[in-house]
Amino acid sequence: MDTERQDAIEATIDITATAESVWELVSEPGWFINGGAITPHRIETNGAFSIVHDAIYGQFEFETVTLEAPRYAAFRSLGGDEWDDPVPNTLVEFWVESTNSGAVRLRVMESGFAAFDQDEHARVISANTRGWNAEMLAAQRYLSGK
Template sequence: MGNVRQDVIEATVDIFATVEAVWKLVSEPGWFINGGAIAPHKIETDGAFSTVHDAIYGKFVFETVTLDAPHYAAFRSLGGDYWDDPVPNTMVEFWVEATNAGATRLRVMESGLAAFVDGEHARVISTKTQGWTAEMLAAQRHLSRN
């Protein structure tokens, strides 16, 4: 049957902020491109396509696939300056829900990773797993009520 390649990365974090505050962040294309702290981006929008300009990493293009406020957002990553990802394009999905503990749970799932070529697949999985852990913590720091 052969090796089954990992296709999906998921991460979850609880944030002491309102569902609306978390939604405002995650509904912005490319909010997760940063140097470990949430920073404002210049965003150029053309229909469903957004070009996100980050001061550190350059520009990235995203297609907004679904915005179902305030609970679900999906974007297709179409590449950028910093990551020299030879196609394929991945899907990045966010779920936002209130918890019984008064927090808001943010979950991310990035899929489409199995399509990366052999030499790149392990590196992409490792880099993106570390990246999502860092970005979820950055969102938590940025939005948590003191």
């Protein structure tokens, strides 16, 4: 795969949960900042801007771009302060979709990676791909049966 020009990462997972419970999770800025298990965050909000405080990874800033309950949420990552966050200004979008099997499909796309310099690009794409796979599994474990 040619990652030099890859701009986006996508991941999808089916979750046995209600669309409302999936929406409740994905509409929270920074819910995906964790060590592979959903944990509560202290969140400071000022209009569309939020600072998410995670006990392990530190402080991250997000702009809420769009919330269309209960199906679509988009946040712009503005970077981290305490942890060396190499991914400022990416757009993180979530779609909550019904499936024919009765499950809820959660889809994420993070874009904006084409702007990274060549030295960082492949590393960031690889790290964030692994990260989204882990976060989708964490969401599935957390929400199944809700």
